[in-house]
Amino acid sequence: MSDLRFTPGQVVEVSRAIRGGAWRVAEYRLRNMLHWWAAIVSFGLGNPVLYLVSVGIGIGGLINHASGGHLLGGVPYLQFVAPALLASAAIQGVMDEVTFPVMEGFTWEKYFFAINATSVSARQIANGVLLAAVIRGVWTVVMYGLILLLFGAIPVASLLPLMASSLIAGIAWAAAIMAVSANLKNDDGVFAIIGRFVIAPMFLFSGTFYPAELMPIYVRWIAWISPLWHSTQLGRQYTIGLAEPVWLTLVHYLYFAVMFAVSIVIVYRAFVRRLGE
């Protein structure tokens, strides 16, 4: 048994407490992620290696051999798929951090309500969760990018812009998925549906494994609305010198800006509403 030293209202510096709440929420999320570090690290390293070996080298070898290297404007298949794989990894990496953690926060464990009882505001909690997802995205993209480099799948000079265009897709996608999860009362398999009916078609029809233009026009729209396609197109400009009109490049960036802006408004509204009920 011990006595508590206590000076009510003296230790917290209010100006300090109300600033930087998002970083402290992110700090908490990262601490939480550390419990799964082995899974996160091995997935971050294992996933690219598996894809590069099977799709890049295996299928790529077949395609390059069959075409005599004349397909895809003479670009080796591995280099063709590399930007798409990186963008896809960024998108999937962030998703883990804005789906179940948000359900836990609001519904399963209600942690967000405990955080909101402190000087941290609802928006700061949203920002913190997103920030942690972005940090996870950075980790994924850096790991994957370096492995791409090791496999000779991308030129050294393209590494930074490629990582940036992939990360932008990841950030916009994280906000979009969070706009969904922040409004869910129950999971009810929504994330599984997103996985099967959004992520899977996106992965298959966004020009990941072949140029999207090869598809008939009635499935081409899937690419146009897909963050993966926009990011992949940007990435291919940096890695294999894909030629695109300037307006289309601007459309790619605008697409992500709009996706992020609309999503974050929805996210904030949901957080403020649910935590203030």
Next chain:
Amino acid sequence: MLSAKGLKKIYGDFAAVDGIDFEVRRGESFGILGPNGAGKSTTMKMISAVSKRTGGDLNILGKDPNQKGPEIRAHLGVVPQKDLLDRELKAWENLFVYGRYFGLPRKWLKTKVDELLAFAQLEDKRNSKVDEMSGGMQRRLAIARGLVNEPEILLLDEPTTGLDPQARHVLWDRLFRLRENGVTIILTTHYMDEAEQLCDRLVVMDKGRIMAEGSPAELIKTYASKEVLELRFGTDRNEETAPQVAKFGERVEVLPDRVLLYTDDGEAAMEAVVASGLKPITSLVRRASLEDVFLRLTGRSLVD
């Protein structure tokens, strides 16, 4: 420290809190007593500066919570009804992470966490995860967490609901100690014994309104008598026997299973009842409690 005037929270056309007035003074232990659904938790959410009021005035530590929520919350300690501890984290991490939310420095927190674990009698559970701890331990950890920022006001929502009697007493002892240290405490409860033990002053709430206010002793004095004689005549006879008993005390209440006779001398009333020829199956004289106050004010018992 805290004052509410005409405080309201209306959801759609349902008034969860329907215009209540009260004040809490520095260093006092203030209780909100009422049955489930009385509006206690809604009131608590508003004075935690989380849920915005829909009417009336509320001033906490000199500020308006609708405008300055985070600033006010920097000086509040909140112990929610369901603990809301992080089950992925160890006991000490729960305290540490929470302290970080207030921007408290890591080094300072390291010492504070140990101090709080000692206060909560959880030193040997330092590295345990929340699921490995009993309900009483979890609640003590939640209280320790609420103290990490050395708050001006500690808010406890139903602090001992769901705990066994021994765990309740350990908890009461800890809260008593905080009271002695001059911490301002606001708690909600539907247990009258808890309110009597812990509160200097309390309000009795029902259906979103305050029915009465005062110290436990004052309330009992005003709304009940010194003693209560409980008589059981059998379920089917309580109702019809009550009028015959009424003349032996100040007031009579009929519950489904017993008749309560309010009087300043329970033994004497008991003798009078027996002398009149009535034969209760069992009888009991006890001190009047807040339960009786509540019954008087609302016509219902606290725990339905």
